[in-house]
Amino acid sequence: MSLKNKKAIITGGGRGLGKATAIALAKEGIDVGITGRNEEVLKATTKELQALGVNATYAVFDVSVYEEVKTNIKKLIEALGTVDILVNNAGIASIGSFNEMEVSEWERTIQTNVMGLYYVTKEVLPYLIEKNEGDIFNVASTAGLNGNANISAYSASKFAVIGLSESLMKEVRKNNIRVITLTPSTIETDMTKDLGMIAGEDSEERVLQPEDFAELISSALKLPRRAMLKSAALWSTNPG
Numbered sequence: 001m002s003l004k005n006k007k008a009i010i011t012g013g014g015r016g017l018g019k020a021t022a023i024a025l026a027k028e029g030i031d032v033g034i035t036g037r038n039e040e041v042l043k044a045t046t047k048e049l050q051a052l053g054v055n056a057t058y059a060v061f062d063v064s065v066y067e068e069v070k071t072n073i074k075k076l077i078e079a080l081g082t083v084d085i086l087v088n089n090a091g092i093a094s095i096g097s098f099n100e101m102e103v104s105e106w107e108r109t110i111q112t113n114v115m116g117l118y119y120v121t122k123e124v125l126p127y128l129i130e131k132n133e134g135d136i137f138n139v140a141s142t143a144g145l146n147g148n149a150n151i152s153a154y155s156a157s158k159f160a161v162i163g164l165s166e167s168l169m170k171e172v173r174k175n176n177i178r179v180i181t182l183t184p185s186t187i188e189t190d191m192t193k194d195l196g197m198i199a200g201e202d203s204e205e206r207v208l209q210p211e212d213f214a215e216l217i218s219s220a221l222k223l224p225r226r227a228m229l230k231s232a233a234l235w236s237t238n239p240g
């Protein structure tokens with residue numbers, strides 16, 4: 001299925017999984033609007049996307065603040081002309097024991113990963129319903145399938161993303177909108193490097209790379225419209 005000239009919004013598209021996804025979609029001829037809080041990073045990625053021959057633009061805002069989301073999603077959609085695809089990728093990880101983690105850090109994790117995803121989706125969804133077509137990818141995690149020690153806030157946020165995502169999928173399937181829940185395991189990005197989850201000089205040989213994640217999204221988009229990837233867990237073949 002040709003994806004050329006479709007319009008996509010990718011939150012957290014300046015770096016990491018979001019950037020790899022933006023590049024993969026641009027290579028398919030999709031115009032892309034990326035978001036994040038760091039303007040320098042967004043500017044640089046937007047230039048890379050434009051060099052691939054598509055219309056690329058960015059918006060600087062914090063997904064956890066509803067008023068900012070409202071204004072900026074509207075601006076992005078105006079700049080793109082419309083929207084067909086949303087990749088809800090922006091997120092933060094917080095690691096720490098249940099008692100030692102500050103209440104504010106717990107709240108920030110939920111506010112960003114859950115409320116941020118909800119706000120963005122709420123602002124994009126009416127456009128997809130109006131055109132009776134669309135694709136929404138919600139990036140959860142293996143941490144949304146199983147709890148683990150020292151990761152309670154992140155895990156709770158990703159369990160919530162899965163619940164939100166599956167509920168929304170059942171609600172808008174009838175509108176020809178595919179809602180896809182992704183639960184990747186460890187992929188090499190700033191997030192996993194900062195958390196010390198990636199080690200070893202030969203890591204690229206065996207650790208999942210952002211391009212692998214992006215390939216999954218491209219492939220899901222190419223399915224005939226009658227078919228929907230409901231959820232997908234991306235694992236590495238041999239993590240060592």
Ligand SMILES: NC(=O)c1ccc[n+]([C@@H]2O[C@H](COP(=O)([O-])OP(=O)(O)OC[C@H]3O[C@@H](n4cnc5c(N)ncnc54)[C@H](OP(=O)(O)O)[C@@H]3O)[C@@H](O)[C@H]2O)c1
Binds near residue numbers: 016018038041089090
């Ligand atoms: N890497 C993995 O192994 C892995 C595995 C499973 C799930 N995930 C999920 O995949 C997503 C992307 O992760 P990543 O590994 O690419 O992380 P990353 O390298 O840390 O990138 C996170 C992205 O989210 C954006 N972001 C964070 N907080 C934001 C906020 N409040 N408002 C707007 N943008 C915000 C960042 O942009 P700015 O800094 O410019 O704001 C950045 O682009 C996250 O939802 C993460 O939980 C990652």
